Amino acid sequence: MYSKKESRYENCEETARWLRDRVRTPPCIAIICGSGLGLLADTLCDPQVFSYSQIPNFPTSTVPGHAGELVFGTLQGKSCVCMKGRFHVYEGYPLWKVTLPVRVFKLMGVQVLLVTNAAGSLCETYRTGDLMIIRDHINMPGLASLNPLIGPNDDRFGPRFPSLWDTYDPNLRSTALEITHRLGHAKLTHEGVYCMVGGPNFESVAEAKFLRLLGADAVGMSTAPEAVVAKHCGMRVFGLSLITNRVAQGYEGQEAVDHNSVLEVSKWRSQILQDLVTELVATICCQVDNDQQPY
Numbered sequence: 001m002y003s004k005k006e007s008r009y010e011n012c013e014e015t016a017r018w019l020r021d022r023v024r025t026p027p028c029i030a031i032i033c034g035s036g037l038g039l040l041a042d043t044l045c046d047p048q049v050f051s052y053s054q055i056p057n058f059p060t061s062t063v064p065g066h067a068g069e070l071v072f073g074t075l076q077g078k079s080c081v082c083m084k085g086r087f088h089v090y091e092g093y094p095l096w097k098v099t100l101p102v103r104v105f106k107l108m109g110v111q112v113l114l115v116t117n118a119a120g121s122l123c124e125t126y127r128t129g130d131l132m133i134i135r136d137h138i139n140m141p142g143l144a145s146l147n148p149l150i151g152p153n154d155d156r157f158g159p160r161f162p163s164l165w166d167t168y169d170p171n172l173r174s175t176a177l178e179i180t181h182r183l184g185h186a187k188l189t190h191e192g193v194y195c196m197v198g199g200p201n202f203e204s205v206a207e208a209k210f211l212r213l214l215g216a217d218a219v220g221m222s223t224a225p226e227a228v229v230a231k232h233c234g235m236r237v238f239g240l241s242l243i244t245n246r247v248a249q250g251y252e253g254q255e256a257v258d259h260n261s262v263l264e265v266s267k268w269r270s271q272i273l274q275d276l277v278t279e280l281v282a283t284i285c286c287q288v289d290n291d292q293q294p295y
């Protein structure tokens with residue numbers, strides 16, 4: 001089923017080695033920027049930028065609002081790598097490719113993954129422009145056997161049957177909440193459950209009602225596979241959704257969402273999200289491992 005050429009471990013190792021040969025300081029924190037949220041990467045100091053197209057084994061970004069660049073640099077004195085653009089299943093990539101960057105980061109020494117996304121609100125009290133700290137997720141494709149961990153397990157990454165009960169690090173979540181209070185954003189910040197769907201269509205009304213009944217507070221087309229793979233290989237994970245629209249749960253009185261409006265809201269609110277992530281990075285203790293070898 002998996003050819004030698006596609007062997008995921010060897011692919012990750014090759015990519016990690018290529019990057020390690022070129023970056024000045026290996027990262028200890030990785031940040032994935034969601035739709036329209038790539039401006040965060042521009043705030044890194046002493047940046048080194050690689051286009052995805054030049055990195056061996058990396059897919060390329062095909063979605064507007066995802067620039068397709070990997071940026072290494074420091075934020076609050078911490079060595080970081082920022083993905084300016086992520087990969088989605090609906091682009092036609094297999095899940096091992098969607099999540100390949102996370103494993104590459106692990107091999108480079110990353111200990112903490114901060115993942116952001118644009119998402120639609122299913123919760124009555126969330127408004128457009130609000131933030132949702134991800135407490136947990138529902139991986140809809142994963143429940144239907146579209147899981148990045150399917151296939152032979154490579155113990156060098158993690159165990160066959162990982163537990164996901166504490167995927168989203170409780171300490172990072174509570175620190176982020178404190179920060180939003182300090183920054184004066186308490187009223188627009190929530191903690192909730194993110195539901196990943198495959199996309200690329202936005203949800204039908206009946207689907208939206210169904211997801212709400214399941215316990216989802218927000219819905220998007222990413223994040224869960226990245227979080228699963230990061231947890232599997234022992235990273236601490238923090239997830240943050242920017243609520244870019246409300247998802248219609250009735251047939252009247254609501255405008256249909258489109259990707260342009262998602263990007264507009266991201267642009268409007270990206271500063272708030274950047275401030276929160278920047279302050280959170282300042283609190284994270286992690287060490288750059290200059291001797292880290294691919295395992």
Ligand SMILES: O=P(O)(O)O[C@H]1O[C@H](CO)[C@@H](O)[C@H]1O
Nearest residue numbers: 034035117118221222259262
């Ligand atoms: O999850 P991110 O990459 O932020 O993007 C979200 O925005 C796009 C839809 O507008 C979808 O790709 C959805 O997942």
